Amino acid sequence: MAITFHSTSIEGSTLTLVEAEVLIESGLPAKGKPLEHSNMVKDHYDALVFACNEAKKKRAITTEFIQEIAAHVMKSTGGIVNQMGGSYDSSRGELRKGSVAAGTALFPDYRKVPGLLNKLCAILRDQDKTAKTTSDILTLSFQAHFHLVSVHPFADGNGRVSRILMNYLQTLHKLPMGVVHKDEKANYIEALNESRKIETPKSIVDFLAKEYARFLEEQISQTQKQNKGFSFPF
Numbered sequence: 001m002a003i004t005f006h007s008t009s010i011e012g013s014t015l016t017l018v019e020a021e022v023l024i025e026s027g028l029p030a031k032g033k034p035l036e037h038s039n040m041v042k043d044h045y046d047a048l049v050f051a052c053n054e055a056k057k058k059r060a061i062t063t064e065f066i067q068e069i070a071a072h073v074m075k076s077t078g079g080i081v082n083q084m085g086g087s088y089d090s091s092r093g094e095l096r097k098g099s100v101a102a103g104t105a106l107f108p109d110y111r112k113v114p115g116l117l118n119k120l121c122a123i124l125r126d127q128d129k130t131a132k133t134t135s136d137i138l139t140l141s142f143q144a145h146f147h148l149v150s151v152h153p154f155a156d157g158n159g160r161v162s163r164i165l166m167n168y169l170q171t172l173h174k175l176p177m178g179v180v181h182k183d184e185k186a187n188y189i190e191a192l193n194e195s196r197k198i199e200t201p202k203s204i205v206d207f208l209a210k211e212y213a214r215f216l217e218e219q220i221s222q223t224q225k226q227n228k229g230f231s232f233p234f
Helices: 002-010 017-026 035-056 063-073 110-130 134-151 158-172 182-198 202-228
Strands: 080-083 086-089
Touching: 002 017, 002 035, 002 158, 002 182, 017 035, 035 063, 035 158, 063 110, 063 158, 110 134, 110 158, 134 158, 134 182, 134 202, 182 202
Parallel strands: none
Antiparallel strands: 080 086
16 A cells, blocks of 8 residues: 555645555545545556556566556546547557656657557566566666656656556565655656666666665564564453
8 A cells, every 4th residue: 555655646646645545445535635636546556456466477568568557547537638649548548649748858759659668568578587686676677667657658647657567577576566755756756867867777776776675674664563562362
């Protein structure tokens, strides 16, 4: 649940962790918060569960698979988009048909997106075969995140989809999933921009590695506290 909370918070959700947990457990939207934010949280959680289930099947990374993740992410908040290249439905994971930008970052021409995405998937499949150590696998998952978000194949939801792809690779290799903490959003964006500027993923890989270590420490600490406070009633 923490992964969904942080990922959607980065994209503008105002739900608290408790509100997100109640939503997922009971289906009740958060009171006093935009319905779109509750929909974003629920859809992200469903997309993450979908990706984890596909990891159990060892599904190959393809353009179609990434589009399916995007369709889950944008199921309730997407819709028909009209751009230069025509109309498409972002709620179905369809690739963008126009220009997109995020802050000062400009992304590839939409006509290049299908080819870039197919090429990226082929590279990831090849590199996944040779990733053996934990370090290799984590680096691959971080690089996959960076390259997918840099292609920016969708009208919206690119960050969430890219982070879920990162989690997919981690789950595929039976590693704990990582997260980008919402309080690190500014540093996260800075690391992405720096990696694009120097044309190598080193900055974002280093950043995500620190985030991964922090999240593991948080999970271990939480488990220790829970175990310490437990006692049998006899």
